[in-house]
Amino acid sequence: MTPPLPGPRLFRRSLSASLSVALAAAGTAAAVVLAGAPPAQAAAVPAPSPVGISGRGATVPFKEQEAEYAATNGSLIGPNRLYGTLPSEASGRQAVTLDAAGEYVEFTLTAPANAMTFRYSLPDNAAGTGRDASLDLRINGSSLKSVPVTSKYGWYYGGYPFNNNPGDTNPHHFYDETRTMFGSTLAAGTKVRLQVTSTAASPTFTIDLADFEQVAAPIGKPSGALDVVSDFGADPSGAADSTAKIQAAVDAGRTQGKEVYIPQGTFKVQDHIVVDKVTLRGAGPWYSVLTGRHPTDRSKAVGVYGKYAAQGGSSNVSLKDFAIIGDIREREDNDQVNAIGGAMSNSVVDNVWMQHTKCGAWMDGPMDNFTIRNSRILDQTADGVNFHYGVTNSTVTNTFVRNTGDDGLAMWAENVPNVKNKFTFNTVILPILANNIVTYGGKDITISDNVMSDTITNGGGLHIANRYPGVNSGQGTAVSGTHTAARNTLIRTGNNDYNWRFGVGAIWFSGLNEPINNATINITDSEVLDSSYAAIHLIEGASNGLHFDNIKIDGAGTYALQIQAPGTASFNKVVATHIAQSNPIHNCVGSGFQITQGTGNSGWYANPPACTGVWPDPVWTNGGVPGGGNPTDPTDPTDPTDPTDPPEETGNLAQGRPITETSHADVYGAGNAVDGNTNSYWESRNNAFPQSVTVDLGAAKAVKRLVLKLPPASAWGTRTQTIGVTGSTDNSTYNSLKAATGYTFNPASGNTATVSLTGTPVRYLRLTFTANTGWPAGQLSELEAYTS
Numbered sequence: 132m133t134p135p136l137p138g139p140r141l142f143r144r145s146l147s148a149s150l151s152v153a154l155a156a157a158g159t160a161a162a163v164v165l166a167g168a169p170p171a172q173a174a175a176v177p178a179p180s181p182v183g184i185s186g187r188g189a190t191v192p193f194k195e196q197e198a199e200y201a202a203t204n205g206s207l208i209g210p211n212r213l214y215g216t217l218p219s220e221a222s223g224r225q226a227v228t229l230d231a232a233g234e235y236v237e238f239t240l241t242a243p244a245n246a247m248t249f250r251y252s253l254p255d256n257a258a259g260t261g262r263d264a265s266l267d268l269r270i271n272g273s274s275l276k277s278v279p280v281t282s283k284y285g286w287y288y289g290g291y292p293f294n295n296n297p298g299d300t301n302p303h304h305f306y307d308e309t310r311t312m313f314g315s316t317l318a319a320g321t322k323v324r325l326q327v328t329s330t331a332a333s334p335t336f337t338i339d340l341a342d343f344e345q346v347a348a349p350i351g352k353p354s355g356a357l358d359v360v361s362d363f364g365a366d367p368s369g370a371a372d373s374t375a376k377i378q379a380a381v382d383a384g385r386t387q388g389k390e391v392y393i394p395q396g397t398f399k400v401q402d403h404i405v406v407d408k409v410t411l412r413g414a415g416p417w418y419s420v421l422t423g424r425h426p427t428d429r430s431k432a433v434g435v436y437g438k439y440a441a442q443g444g445s446s447n448v449s450l451k452d453f454a455i456i457g458d459i460r461e462r463e464d465n466d467q468v469n470a471i472g473g474a475m476s477n478s479v480v481d482n483v484w485m486q487h488t489k490c491g492a493w494m495d496g497p498m499d500n501f502t503i504r505n506s507r508i509l510d511q512t513a514d515g516v517n518f519h520y521g522v523t524n525s526t527v528t529n530t531f532v533r534n535t536g537d538d539g540l541a542m543w544a545e546n547v548p549n550v551k552n553k554f555t556f557n558t559v560i561l562p563i564l565a566n567n568i569v570t571y572g573g574k575d576i577t578i579s580d581n582v583m584s585d586t587i588t589n590g591g592g593l594h595i596a597n598r599y600p601g602v603n604s605g606q607g608t609a610v611s612g613t614h615t616a617a618r619n620t621l622i623r624t625g626n627n628d629y630n631w632r633f634g635v636g637a638i639w640f641s642g643l644n645e646p647i648n649n650a651t652i653n654i655t656d657s658e659v660l661d662s663s664y665a666a667i668h669l670i671e672g673a674s675n676g677l678h679f680d681n682i683k684i685d686g687a688g689t690y691a692l693q694i695q696a697p698g699t700a701s702f703n704k705v706v707a708t709h710i711a712q713s714n715p716i717h718n719c720v721g722s723g724f725q726i727t728q729g730t731g732n733s734g735w736y737a738n739p740p741a742c743t744g745v746w747p748d749p750v751w752t753n754g755g756v757p758g759g760g761n762p763t764d765p766t767d768p769t770d771p772t773d774p775t776d777p778p779e780e781t782g783n784l785a786q787g788r789p790i791t792e793t794s795h796a797d798v799y800g801a802g803n804a805v806d807g808n809t810n811s812y813w814e815s816r817n818n819a820f821p822q823s824v825t826v827d828l829g830a831a832k833a834v835k836r837l838v839l840k841l842p843p844a845s846a847w848g849t850r851t852q853t854i855g856v857t858g859s860t861d862n863s864t865y866n867s868l869k870a871a872t873g874y875t876f877n878p879a880s881g882n883t884a885t886v887s888l889t890g891t892p893v894r895y896l897r898l899t900f901t902a903n904t905g906w907p908a909g910q911l912s913e914l915e916a917y918t919s
Contacts, residue, residue: 179622179660180223181560181584187620188558188582189531193344194242199225201341202237206230208337212663212751214588214627217252217337220305222560222585224623226252226339235269235326236338240319244343246417248310249325250534252337253282255302259295261286261460264332269324270317278311278325280336283460284487284510287536290808291564292462303587304563306339306534308486308509312417316345349395349414350452356390356412357383359398367396369422374400377421385409393453399423400433403467406475407438407445413453416484416507424458430466433457434488437473440497440521444474454484462489462512462536470508474498481505490514491532496521497547503527512536515559520601520608521547526555533560538590539583544572544608545601553577558584565590567624572602575612584622589635591668592624592659595652596641598671600800603644611649619657623751625688626663630787630807633746634664636693642672643789643802647698653678661686664749665693665717666707666735669724671789674698679705684735687711688749691735694718702736703729711750716740783807784834785896785916789827794819796908804911809840812912815900822909823899826916831860831892833918839874839898840913841882849877850905856886858893868893871901882912890918 181188182195199207209218209225218224227236256262261283268275284307289299317323323343327336352358359365363380365373377393377400384391385408393413397420404411404421413419425431433455437445455470470485471492480503485491491508494501496519508515508530515532518525520543532539539559542549549572559567559581567583567590570576576595583592593616596602597609604611616638625637637659640647652674659666659682666684670693677700684691684707691707697720707715718724718740728736785805792801794816801824803811815822828834837856841847855871868891874884896916900909 181558181582181622184582184620187556187580187618189529189556191531191558193248193342194244195340195342196238196241197223197225197340198227198236198338199223201227202239203227203235205234205236205338210751212623212626214629215301215303217305220303220561220563220587221339222250224585226337229327229336229338230330230334232327232329235324237322237324238341238343240317240321240323240343242319242343242345243316244313244345245316246310246312246346247323247341247343248308249341250306250308250339251280252285252305252307252339253280253333254335255282255286255297257297259286259288259297262333264336265328266336267326267328268311269326270313271322272324275313276311278309280309281307287462292464295461304536308534310417312346346417347415349418350412351414352392352394353390353412356392357387358392358394360394360396365398367394367398369397369399371399372401372423373398374402374404377404381406381409381411384411393419393421395419397422401425402431403434403436403472405436405438405473406448406450408447410449410451411435411453412449412451415452416454416482419453420456421453422456422458424468430463430468432459432468432488434467434469435471436467437475437478439495440474444476444498446476446478448475448478449481450479450483451481452483454486455488456484456486457488459487459489459512464513469493475501478502479504484509486510490517492516493519494522494525495519496523499523499525501525504529506530508532508535510534514541515539516541518542518549518552520545521549522552523548523550524552526553527557528553528555530557532557535562536564538562538565538569539567540569541566542570542573542576543599543602545599546606546608548607549573549576551575553579554581556580558582561585561587562590563587566594567592567621569594569596570610570614571596571599572608572610573614574607575614577615579615579617579619582620582622583624586624586626586663588626589628589630590626591635591639592621592637593619594639594641595647597644597647598641599644600795600798604649609645609649610647610652612651614650614652615655616653616657617655620660621658621662622660623663624659625665625668628787632787634689634693634749636665636668637662638666639668639670640674640677640698641670642674642696644672646673646675648673648675651676651678653680654682655680658683658685659687661751662688663751664688665690667691668693668695669698670695672696677701679703682706685709688751689747690717690741691715692718694720694724694740696720697723699725699727701727701729702732704731705735706732707734710734712741712747714741718742783915783917784828784832785826785914788829791825793822804914807913809912810842810844812842812910814906815909817906817908820909821899821901823897824909824911824914825895825897826914827862828894828896828916831894832916833890833892834858834896834916835888835890835919836917837886837888837896838913838915838917839884839886839911840915841876841910842912843878843882845878847876847878847882848905849875850903851875852900852904852910853902854886855899855901856888857897857899858891859895859897860893862895865895865897871899873902
């Protein structure tokens, strides 16, 4: 079968590497390790667990135990939510580090189990290629086996989309998971120990948690099914490439109307298996494993894909009872190296284990009636699931998601509407970047009965937004209809955005592309527990039609409400306790945010609200801010004076600020011009001058200097762009700050141009491009604005 065409590339927010974390390397077996965080003590009581909440989240087959509450002679790390530290990425923000032979973590089984999965971290090596080691698995004091562990699937550096170079800044994504079976069922009360036998291969072993389960016996071949081994010669040992033989079995299954069975074994698959009108099932995800990657073409790897919509799409597919465990060690957004992808209408993914791929499932529509259920998605370099343009009437339910490199569960209505999709009864833990659950645009969306916990950076627990390319009302892709977020529990969600340098709320809304005006958004019957910063947050353009009913807020690191954009919201039976700030509302848009109060509210309202011009340090229920200071960089406290939206005054005023455009080409939106990354850029529609970008500085600022940049690569030849600068205090009347002038961008001198201004206070800065000698469009990788 012809392989599917490459789908649209995964395009995410570009991030600046504003956080610098110390690294150390020593000798030929050098380890990349994090600089020691200030010491912290365990919480007096266990932090709230996201697993096993009655009636919420996925019903999982395992019992989870946290290392910090197990028996150990190792060293407790955390609690700590500082991005770039080991405990910040641990479940509950605590873990145990073992750094000497004989050190251990010992768990006591609370129910019979024959298998375990444990989450751990090893330091990187000096080359950034990772290290291999092992831990001794001991049962009631006796050694059972040596369990291999590795750091090859962790440790990313630099700015988005990140790299594997330890010499760069911003190390993160420290943890991985491995699984093993005991060979027999162990009774409740059995002691299961992970113990270090040597530190020769790794100087430290950090244990986060262990999941213990009773795995059922293998599922036999269904009557009449085709067997990929006995009928088509696939190799269950994993020695030979089985791609073509499994594909042949799948094609025969479709033609003959028979199920296709993957028996016990590990099968090397080096490219997509393309499915259409067929059932592909295994003996169970602990027994039937598809794995592998092409030895020379690294853009090809194991994955089960439907045909893309341009090829007609696939339909009536059933994937069940097997695992896809890849070998993806880097993030390359152009590569289709996801566990599941393409377009599959009227199809089901059931009880599939997805690990070490780029995304668990990146589904490119248009497609309809697709379901993922009863599955596990672990250790991804990007999203857990993304329903990407034109996905309708589709669902993710009863699925457990942990340690994704980007959004845990996402819907992105890029250019084609997403309609009537649902995320229900899922547990989403530890997205390393961005949000636990998000919908970018979409109509009539339901997000209900989920558990979200431990957001790491640059995102919140639940996000509803008109953000990212292709989300707008003109194409019918903006947030519209009725969005229902009901009966969700959020634990330790939201965190610092290291571009904005302030916190993102647990539940947050954005009208970046355009205001949210045409939707009713109902947030009901939910709990926000121990939020890292604000519980509820509005930013980047108006969000209207919000309704909060029966909401419990228990613990917020800063405010109950953080209002940085206009909007309208009603509140009924919203009760907030343990809010860190004495004034629970930060609101500097004043009457631009309209509150309608019902009955039963308490603890979150104040009049007047806070508008101090300074973002306070968060105070967390489970541990404070080690060392005090700014949670992003304790040595560099901000001193903002702008009461509306206070990033620091002395630096680049434009970075991370809301920005609009007259147009953009392809994926080169204006947000790239304020993301701190010179390798991303805005480009206007071609052959259509004049074009402009407008950045909102939040309040009037005396801007005296602009620095304009293009990507520094030599491939960008010298060019002159004619640019005029205007400014406004109200985004209505604009006055000239600098007449249209030709600015030369030369890669030999950094592709940078400087514009001197008089310091007239303006809130809105507009750059208008009328000519470009190098390309028929306005182009800009960074717009920087300074007061000196």
